[in-house]
Amino acid sequence: MKIQKTNAMRILDKAAIPYDVHTYEHGEDAVDGLQVANLLHQDPNTVFKTLVCRANTKEYFVFVVPVAHELDLKKCAKAVRVKSIEMIHVKDITNLTGYVRGGCSPIGMKKQFTTCLHNSCLDIDTIIFSGGKIGLQIQMLPQAFIHLLNPIVADIVK
Template identity: 35%
Template sequence: MTPATQTLKKHKIAFSEHEYAHDPNCTNFGEEAADKLGLAPAQVFKTLLVSDEKALYVAIVPVTGKLNLKRTAAALKLKKVRMAEPKEAERSSGYIVGGISPIGQKKALTTVIDASAQQFDKVYVSGGKRGFDIGLAPDDLASVCRQACFADIAEA
């Protein structure tokens, strides 16, 4: 069990577990998960951390798109955000890059989920390690993440 699955069980949130053999040479973790699990890429979401230089925040976007920093800052009611450094993200979340789950992080961070997630019955996010995703309802994802909201933060 990972901190993500422990958190979901503690909150009695239904989820599915999906393991696959992670290729250590692959750095596009989300697309690898979609491909190896046979999932629609638009339903698989990546967890990114951003910073306004004072605090860190979580942004969850489909693996098919990129994070729009201006829209993310607006959704968080901030002037500007930047991508967090990988070491900064790992230290804050307690997970390693490529396995950062939005659920069960060491520090609960304010979270923004791309609005496209709401079109699906189930979305897939990292389960807390490379080669492991969890599937759950978007509203359940929002409820288990700190102060989560949905906003249009992704771009093609």
């Protein structure tokens, strides 16, 4: 079965960055990150979720963290040097990013927002994250992710 390219995959192809694609069966709704790791038979410490937040400055930021962890909003605000930060409403995800809930990739959003990647990525061989649609994940080297997006790498989880 041929997989239709997503924005994230096209950007990686254009940058000549190697990656693997993983797919999993799903219904109409988003699948939580731990389920995704389980469906892919992957260590949850290597599967990351993409979360979008809005700062008190009205700026948007993207946080990429292991699926089993929860954002620490105070640590997030400190990492991106703002006073406070909060998660955006689920209903705003598609208009803001171009992606749907459960299929939001940190690569290829409508606009490239400042991205912050959890520092545990430095201790693993590969990172897996949404490829831009529900049921599709991208696996690549954390160093390649960092080279492409130039994220802030910090401890941003509870």
